[in-house]
Amino acid sequence: MPDKKDPIVCSAAPDQRRTVLVLALGGTIAMTPTSAQGGVTPTLTGSDLVTAVPGLQDFEVTAEDFRRLPGASLTTGDIVELTHRLEQADREGVHGVVVTQGTDTLEETSFLADLYYRGDMPVVFTGAMRSAFSAGADGPANLLAAAQTAASPQANGQGVLVVLGDQIHAARHVRKMHTTSPAAFHSPESGPLGHVIEGAVRLHHDPSRHIGLIALPVNPASRPPEVDIVTASMGSTGVLLHGLEKKLSGLVVAALGAGHVPDTWVPRLTALATEIPVVLASRIGTGPVLTxxxxxxxxxxxxLDRGLIAAGSLDPYKARLLLGAQLAAGAARPEIAEAFRRYA
Incomplete structure (x- = not known):
């Protein structure tokens, strides 16, 4: 889909304005009812979103319709292409970028963008838990707080951020913890980096980001490596592991507890680890895999003695993205293991 730019005219004096680019990908924040049954789908443009938010007059805002999809339909190729656009905006001298999208995959897309993005310009992902036509829609407030963060010099060099409910999170720590609550996003291991209070960004600590951990693929349309997750559960025989070496380029095991699987899984995992990289994560989602x-x-x-790679404190979903990005870059198993060690 070609980019469509909709400049938003602001009334603030030029010396008070900072440039903010809004890249709209769709999601609940852009959804309105489209059927008699009352279901919602993404229909609003980036310009629609921006013009509906009082308070953005402090910035010179440009909106682009980058995608118009539900969060569940976004792909790694979309985020690779998005990251190319982020780096272009950084070169153009934009002060900050806000990405609006569905919350289903926001913790994953922002994390993948953080793996690839090498610039210092603030990049802030946001969305909404309630559609634009719902009572108490949270999208406008989230978009305003995200723009205030993206425009703040304090956010320079902090990596990709996520802002919802006036909380500022590092993409690598944030998780969606509830299916419907407006306060669904938390960073359970670290807490939020900061808050937006009365329009001002207040950071509580430095995330010590890993800048541009992985080289960005040149061709966003190239087919990504096939990497998936298999979850361990009590009494499972591991039948889903059979033959995966013929179907996948890499595997993440969402293990029990601190990195454990039923003993029935051991022979299949041993064989798999000789064929493809297998990463050991915990299905719990908080706390590290032990070693x-x-x-x-x-x-x-x-x-680990059988060749699996420890995911550290990354949950299975983010471990899958790091593994896939490493494989896409042509990394061999020792380099992949080192990347997980560095990231942990």
Whole structure:
């Protein structure tokens, strides 16, 4: 879809304005009812979103319709192309970029963008838990706070950020923790980086970002490596692991507890790890995978000795993105293991 630019005329004096580019990808924030059954779909443009928000007159805002999709339909190729646009905006001297999208995948898209994005210009992802025509729609307030963050010099060099409910999160830490609550996003391991209060950005600590960990693919349309997740559960025999070496380029195991699987999984995982990179993460989503505490068959010591790669504190979904990005860059298993060690 070609980019469409809709400049928003602001009334503030030129010396008070900072330039903010809004890249609209769709999602609940852009959804309105389109059927008699009352369901919503993304229909609003980036210009529609921006013009509906009082308070953006402090900035010189340009809106582009980059995609118009539900969050569940975004792909890694979309985010690679988005990151190319972010780096172009950085070169153009834009002060900050806001990305609006669906919250279903926001924690993943922002994380992937953070892996690739090498600039210092603030990049802020935001969305909404309630559609634009719902009572108490949260999209306008989230968009305003995101723009205030993107325009703030304090956000320079902080990596990709996520702003919802006036909280500022690092993309690599944030998680969606509730299916419907407007306060769905949290950083359970670190807490928020800061808050937007009375329009001002207040950062509480430095995220110590890993700048541009992975080289950005030149061709966004190239087919990404096939990487997937298999989740361990009590009594599972691991039947879904059978033959995956013929279907996948890499695998993430969402393990029990601190990195454990049923002993019935061990032979299949051992064989898989000789064919493709297999990353060991925890299905819990908070806390690291251990490396040296338990030693029973199927424990973290056992599995790491069999060639699996520890995900550190990355949850399975973000571990999958890091593994896929490494494979897309042509990394071999030792380089992949080192990348997870560095990121952890």
């Amino acid at each position: 040296s505490t338990y030693s029973f068959p199927g424990s973290e010591i056992d599995l």
